Amino acid sequence: MSNVETEPAELRCGALVDSAEPTEAPGVEVLAARDVPLGGPRAMLVRRTLPQRARTLIGAWCFADHYGPVDVTTTHGMDVAPHPHTGLQTVSWLFSGEVEHRDSLGTQALIRPGEMNLMTGGYGISHSEVSTPRTTVLHGVQLWVALPEEHRSTERDFQHHIPEPVRVDGAEIRVFLGSLAGAVSPVRTFTPLLGAEITLEPGAAISLAVDPAFEHGLLVDSGDVRLSGTVLRPAELGYVPPGVGALTLVNESEGPARTILLGGPPFEEEIVMWWNFVGRSHEDIVRARADWETSSDRFGDVVEYPGDRLPAPALPNAVILPRRNPPRG
Ligand code: MN
Secondary structure: OOOOOOOOOOEEEOOOOOOOOOOOOOOOEEEOOEEEEOOOOOOOEEEEEEOEOOEOOEOOEEEEEEEEEEEOOOOOOOEEEEEEEEOEEEEEEEEEOOEEEEEOOOOEEEEOEOOEEEEEOOOOEEEEEEEOOOOOEEEEEEEEEEOOHHHOOOOOEEEEEOOOOEEEOOEEEEEEEOEEOOEEOOOOOOOOOEEEEEEEOOOOEEEEEOOOOOEEEEEEEEOOEEEOOEEEOOOOEEEEOOOOOEEEEEEOOOOOEEEEEEEEOOOOOOEEEEOOEEEOOHHHHHHHHHHHHOOOOOOOOOOOOOOOOOOOOOOOOOOOOOOOOOOOO
């Protein structure tokens, strides 16, 4: 997926600032989504919950787009032309439909429901994402992970993993990154991470042991879910700060509820995000943009995409002031 906002803000995110004011006991912070067109005249809308003014990172998770269900037999569907990434990994996870991924490693892969595709941009990669003609309903998420300094220029990579679902009382869990409910993903990450799909039966109430060093975010896809006392509606992301050893999820709706749980220890490095790049400075972003616009080898080529690649948006006229996560009590 590409961030195709026409005037993407340059975000400086990360290291937490000191907090002079007393804060209330940790509760669940509800983060609403905003609609962002994915590009083109008949653009598919995605619901973006990260980054946003109130929060830019949850662990190393730095971007969360949620889309569908959308009938792509009558709309444009997903058609994201070749575009670059640096300093991050992308995690694609579908609930329904099928997306063809092509990248500058030469990967050609189909992204299907319940199968994680993890692309490591590292120093540089480019890819395209197109929903397949046989897709009728497209529905899923795309998430980005910021790479820590020592690995942010790692080699490009692509991994595919199908997690075995685990059952707990009233819920089914697919752990695509990290560990939860006794399930452990074998996929290597550069910082500790949790990523899992949790589907709750109607009325189900579960408690999940989690790492108290992690902060967590629960993205609700469908249903109304009470997370540790706070009700989350579809498309909302509930944030739970570190220091919590268990999360309770209650499905308050009459149908099943589907959620995505993200977690990780707070990412302590400052990062700068602009368009599809994660860097450490404005200069990193300027260089990455120039490398894409001059077709440098840095990002490689995506073959057999029927169309032009995405041009980078214009850089802002000034260095955008840093934006950070809010103070934590
Ligand atoms: Mn992308």
